[in-house]
Amino acid sequence: MVQELKIGIRFKSSEEESQNFWRALIQLLGEKNIPTALIDLSGKDLLFNAISCMQAENRQEVYQTAPRVNAEKCKFCGKCIDYCKHKVVSMQKGSGKILIEPELCTDCGKCYKGCSKKGAIKKHDYLVGLVEWTDRGENVRVFRVAFRKKWLLKKKGLPVLKKHIKGFEVKIYSFDANYCGKSIEKDMDFMFDIKGKEDGDTVLISVLNLMVD
Ligand code: SF4
Ligand code: SF4
Structure with a gap:
């Protein structure tokens, strides 16, 4: 297991397929003992919708x-x-x-x-924006980062997020370049694209493999 692992996922699949991916991943992560932060930078609430969370337990307003x-x-x-x-x-x-x-x-x-x-x-x-988070089980924390402008997300949102994801060994990001820009992707150790259900299954296995390497 590497000390810190940053994985980015670009969703080009339907919203339903994206949510199914997150549900399956969260379930599988629950069986592992690895502190993992799941971070939604898609601007589409994919993660929170996947866990049916309307109201986060914690939030920091910006x-x-x-x-x-x-x-x-x-x-x-x-x-x-x-x-x-x-x-x-x-x-x-x-x-x-x-x-x-x-x-x-x-x-x-x-x-x-x-x-x-x-x-x-x-x-x-x-x-102008907020970072919200909620826990799923002992080791998984789900974040939503919502800002009124792309550049504001980088300037003000990411520093706030950084504070709250400190200590998580694995960080998995949901990206949409139209929402958060491409520059954040460069910081990732691994990037995956999900265009449909098959990709989703393959990426799921790859992500879990990376976490045990
Ligand atoms: S940038 Fe300066 S001049 Fe413009 S609204 Fe802000 S404080 Fe006022
Ligand atoms: S328009 Fe602007 S400068 Fe003029 S009175 Fe109103 S606030 Fe003051």
Whole structure:
């Protein structure tokens, strides 16, 4: 058994086949005495759906600081829009409402300084993602990583995840490049593709073999 093993799986099969794979794997892992983290980076809740988990036992929320505009005090002059070079602040056509894209904010502070109306624009912590986990048996912990943007998942989600998967000898990731990008895959010791049931069975055996090598 290697000291630490990172396995990535790309699912190109139907959702049902993907879930069947996870159910079978979790059942087989239950017979082994190897602490294993199963991590869903597919953005499709494949793992949580496979274990019929609606509510995780544990969660860590991740926030992003960005401005929030108080419509009762705002003059809708648009100065904060001009000050922001990152296109965080914009004005809705027609209504004139100020819109905020918190994920893009670098917290540089220019928009607050540029606003002449006291209390119209203030810092606010926006919920942008979360890492949730739940245990299945003694040795298996199932994680879901959900973020509003791909780059935010890398920047803020993975450091949080890293803290919680520390100590697990085996980490098995469910990937979808459209959701989490390709760069995380490079960190894996082994990568597998599952395109259908047959692949699923073969990968299942390969994964279990890797865990006893
Ligand atoms: S600069 Fe201040 S008053 Fe003007 S639109 Fe922005 S928040 Fe409103
Ligand atoms: S703090 Fe900076 S980056 Fe964020 S909205 Fe204001 S001007 Fe834009």
